[in-house]
Amino acid sequence: MKFNTKTIHGGQHPDKAYGAVMPPIYQTSTYAQSTPGGHKGYEYSRSHNPTRSALENALASIENGVYGLAFGSGLAAIDAVLKLLKPGDQVISTADLYGGTYRLFTKIFEGFGIKFCFVPMDNMDAIENYINDRTKLLWVETPTNPMMNIIDIKGVASIATKHNLLLAVDNTFATPYLQRPLDLGAQIVMHSVTKYIGGHSDLVMGALIVKDKQLADQLYFIQNASGAICGPQDSFLALRGIKTLHVRMQRHCENGKKVAHFLKSHPKVDDVYWPGFVDHPNHLIAKNQMDDYGGMISFSTKEDSLEGAIKVVEKFKIFTLAESLGGVESLAGHPASMTHASIPKKEREKIGVKDSLIRLSVGIEDIEDLLEDLQQALA
Numbered sequence: 001m002k003f004n005t006k007t008i009h010g011g012q013h014p015d016k017a018y019g020a021v022m023p024p025i026y027q028t029s030t031y032a033q034s035t036p037g038g039h040k041g042y043e044y045s046r047s048h049n050p051t052r053s054a055l056e057n058a059l060a061s062i063e064n065g066v067y068g069l070a071f072g073s074g075l076a077a078i079d080a081v082l083k084l085l086k087p088g089d090q091v092i093s094t095a096d097l098y099g100g101t102y103r104l105f106t107k108i109f110e111g112f113g114i115k116f117c118f119v120p121m122d123n124m125d126a127i128e129n130y131i132n133d134r135t136k137l138l139w140v141e142t143p144t145n146p147m148m149n150i151i152d153i154k155g156v157a158s159i160a161t162k163h164n165l166l167l168a169v170d171n172t173f174a175t176p177y178l179q180r181p182l183d184l185g186a187q188i189v190m191h192s193v194t195k196y197i198g199g200h201s202d203l204v205m206g207a208l209i210v211k212d213k214q215l216a217d218q219l220y221f222i223q224n225a226s227g228a229i230c231g232p233q234d235s236f237l238a239l240r241g242i243k244t245l246h247v248r249m250q251r252h253c254e255n256g257k258k259v260a261h262f263l264k265s266h267p268k269v270d271d272v273y274w275p276g277f278v279d280h281p282n283h284l285i286a287k288n289q290m291d292d293y294g295g296m297i298s299f300s301t302k303e304d305s306l307e308g309a310i311k312v313v314e315k316f317k318i319f320t321l322a323e324s325l326g327g328v329e330s331l332a333g334h335p336a337s338m339t340h341a342s343i344p345k346k347e348r349e350k351i352g353v354k355d356s357l358i359r360l361s362v363g364i365e366d367i368e369d370l371l372e373d374l375q376q377a378l379a
């Protein structure tokens with residue numbers, strides 16, 4: 001089955017009870033048993049729920065995985081992966097990544113004795129230099145949030161294989177429409193389903209997708225034992241989102257390309273970060289591992305100041321100033337004070353997240369309206 005068909009049919013079957021084409025919302029915490037243990041595959045909704053199962057099957061299908069696990073948020077999904085580790089273990093992570101992931105790593109798991117090295121992963125030697133016998137996990141986010149760096153998943157996967165390490169890839173920005181990390185050698189794909197997969201800014205959810213049964217069993221144990229699951233209503237919404245992922249992504253990419261080029265040629269704009277530019281430092285990797293370049297763009301203005309950035313984001317009329325990304329509507333963010341405020345200023349600036357940086361999640365509106373909005377905000 002090809003990708004566009006998979007988004008609609010992958011892992012999906014009409015409901016067994018009445019043939020409902022969309023899985024019903026099984027709004028129940030528990031299931032009747034005829035005798036202790038005598039149930040129809042479902043006993044308690046933290047462990048399993050039919051609507052969540054339908055979503056998990058769809059997620060596994062679109063990522064070319066075998067097992068999907070859905071969580072209450074993207075961070076809950078990352079939390080579950082980190083719980084595979086033990087005190088003393090080491091994680092090597094992409095240097096620039098979502099601020100909340102950095103906060104989870106450094107403020108929660110470092111406290112439990114797990115060590116994190118944040119490494120610019122465009123240099124494979126740099127990764128190998130940090131590996132020791134305590135290293136267990138390589139954590140990759142690509143494209144990175146918000147600097148739009150691209151990490152060579154195949155390259156990192158070969159290091160992971162050589163040293164017998166787990167490789168997890170946060171595929172939130174790309175989605176499986178653009179890149180499929182399990183095909184490139186990763187063992188775990190992670191999503192903030194909140195973003196493009198949900199696609200309508202109406203839910204908060206996370207997911208993990210894997211191929212290996214033993215790894216799936218371990219993660220399922222954590223999902224059930226720690227309990228950070230998502231509910232059936234949100235599972236239904238995410239499933240509905242998946243069914244239009246390909247058409248939405250196609251438009252996000254088309255609009256993203258036009259916005260990126262508009263910004264690059266605008267006299268008041270300084271740097272524009274978007275992997276589709278031939279002069280983007282990782283453009284060739286993006287060209288190889290992604291099918292298009294997405295709708296996420298960061299930029300700074302020539303004024304290069306906090307005040308300048310705030311002036312622009314406050315003037316937007318169609319781009320809404322808000323946290324999050326990946327919905328049908330265009331959003332603008334100011335990473336230094338919003339999504340990446342939890343990274344200390346010094347660390348933030350080291351990875352390029354300066355006070356003047358603005359991040360755009362380009363939606364699927366008419367492009368003329370988006371460009372007009374940018375033009376008036378920059379005027």
Ligand code: P1T
Nearest residue numbers: 073074075098172192194205323324339
């Ligand atoms: O918000 P949540 O569903 O818990 O997902 C966390 C997360 C993980 N990974 C990436 C790449 C992300 O971008 C996020 C969440 N990001 C935002 C809320 C944001 O505006 O960047």
